[in-house]
Amino acid sequence: MSLDFTQITSSIPYILQGIGVTLKIVGIAALIGFFLGTLLAICKIGKVKALAWLADIYTSIFRGTPLILQLLLIYYGVPQLFGIQVEAYIAAILAFGLNSGAYISEIIRAGILAVDRGQLEASMALGIPYGKMMKDIILPQAVKNILPALVNEFITLTKESAIVTVIGIMDIMRRSYIVGGNTYRYFESLIFAGFVYYIMVVVLTMLGKLIEKRMSRSD
Template identity: 35%
Template sequence: MFELFTDSLPAFLDGLEITLIITVCSLFFATIIGLVLGLINIGNNTFLRGIAKIYIDVVRGTPLIVQAFFLYFGMTGYLGFHMSAEVAGTIVISINAGAYMAEIFRGGIKAIDVGQMEAARSLGLPYTQAMIKVVLPQAFRNMIPAILNQFIISLKDTSILTVIGVNELTQSGQIIISSTYRSFEIWTMVGILYFALIFILSTIFRQIEARLSND
């Protein structure tokens, strides 16, 4: 089994690299989506709030695998254009995580005492500047644990992208199995790699949370 692992390690590392790249890029775009939708949800524009609510409800109410199929096979076929599986996977994870990030931002901003905004406005700051300079920095500090947790969730969600041909860690395992026919050993290795990566990230994230709580 050790020899099998060493022989398979280059393929595993390639898949792990793609997994991390998609996760990091997706969380970056999801943060932007979440911030925009979170601000819309606490705003006074009923029309925009309705659009944001529909987006969040649809994304959170449908399975990620269906969203991946819809984008990669459905939309590209219907509109007649092509995109790589990696690009499609990044978009899908971004859209999916963005809906959850929107709720994180909305909850984080709502948790800040309304007096903070009123005090900033009384000092002459416009609403936008008060939000950026006063409310968001405090809210973001409180949201960091939830954002880090979403990072781990999105990392695990990348395994679903194997259904559209993304050569991430799970797909790498399937390719190795097709040539070695040793599914038990390979899936054990894949599970260990996922666990090790998530354990390391969880440990780092807990240390970040501990430092923030002590500041």
């Protein structure tokens, strides 16, 4: 067995171009997941039983089935059912956003419930509308409590984004696989892809810790 990383040196810039593709998908999906997760969390703790029930069913489905299955259903299933061709990027963003929303909803729900109930009671006593209370008082405190969990979800999303290669998106993994096929050096190219993902995760972890420190200083 011999390893020769010099065989893929000329292809490294090509693989690195996949970083932008990965971050674009993950970034947009994370925003969708956060807003959807917030909405689901509010429904779960709200007084409208029907909405809480629907939010629980949604979470159960997306947490109980593989992400790759959800991706393939959107990319291949939607055209079959509705005759509408979904672009690979759109399918990836939708699948990751909808899936992430289910997980983030539980994180935010836990964060909201962890806020001192006295804050809620005081707000209600002052006659602050429920929507304004959640937006200006409860949610900001909840986000501070759950920031590490949110960063962890974003990191998980970044790593899981590698599955978009199955629908042909030219991300880091797909490009490394192509380089491996062209050079017959799959091990080297895939190891390099793993290194790139690792560096991305390390950077995201450091950014998360930096944001957490700044938010803790603002208390």
